[in-house]
Amino acid sequence: MTVNKLLLLAALALAPALCPAPAAAQMGSRPEEQSFDYDPGAEQSKKVKQSMAETTYEDAEIVNHPYYGTVLISKHRWKNWVTRALYLTLINIALLAIILSLSRSEEHNIIVGYVLTGMSAAVSFWTFLCAVLIFQLNAxxxxxxxxxxxxxxxxxxxxxxxxxxxxxxLTELKESFQKMRSASNEDPRLASVQGTPGDWPNEDFIR
Structure with a gap:
């Protein structure tokens, strides 16, 4: 019970602070005069200039689309495609530099080189498409x-x-090594010799 009484007294003490009160600067004045409205007057109003936002469409092209309605398209959108072409060119140069830096004495590096060359060809084709689109935009x-x-x-x-x-x-080199390896592993008794039948009658086992 004591705790409840303390909470009730605290709420009653804070109630005046939570209730709305007149501003301290207007205390003692009549209620009808307590207003925050400010009327500068006719002369002062003329001095106040209102800035108006203006929108011009000099750099835009208005297109009446049958489905989307009126569409505003920038006349400088070709610059975006030039930027894309520049980025694609830099990527292509980086790919070519990576390909040239690879060692071509190993088979897996050659495979990676083929893959990167295909990517470079695709990027070159995209750059070509950027040029075609810029041409269509009359730039x-x-x-x-x-x-x-x-x-x-x-x-x-x-x-x-x-x-x-x-x-x-590399393929020819591998084939030559394989031939050398097969020749070294061949049984010498099966090696071919020069001559025709009957050249060695003493060694002929058919008599």
Whole structure:
């Protein structure tokens, strides 16, 4: 019971603090004068300038789509595709550098080289598609995006031929080693000799 009485007294003591009270700056004034509304007056209102937000569509193209309705498309969206082409070119150069840094004396490195060359060809094709899209957007940036795509594609082709040449050389080397190994493991009694039947009558077992 004592605890309940203490809680009740504490609630009664805090009640005035929780109830709304007039502002201290307006204490003692009449209730109708206690207002926070501010009227600057006609002369002061003229001095206050209201800034208005304006939207212009000089850099936008308005398209009346039959399904989506009116669509605003930026006229500078070709710049995004130029940026994408730049990123793809940097990725392609990195792939070619990795391929050239691989040692082609081992078979698994040649396999990795083939895979990376295929990826490089795909990236070159994507760069070419970027150039085509920029051309469709009537931007002159395709003039330098297209040669870059063709140059990276040609570099990838040369790297592929180099890997193929190393692959053929490695295959021939393996075949020569296999022949040498099979010759060393062959029974000398089965080795072929030069001559025709009847050249060694003393050693002929058919008499």
């Amino acid at each position: 002159h940036a395709w003039i330098y995006v297209l040669p870059v795509a063709l140059a990276t594609g040609g570099a990838g082709w040369l790297v592929l031929m180099k890997i193929k040449k190393s692959d053929v050389s």
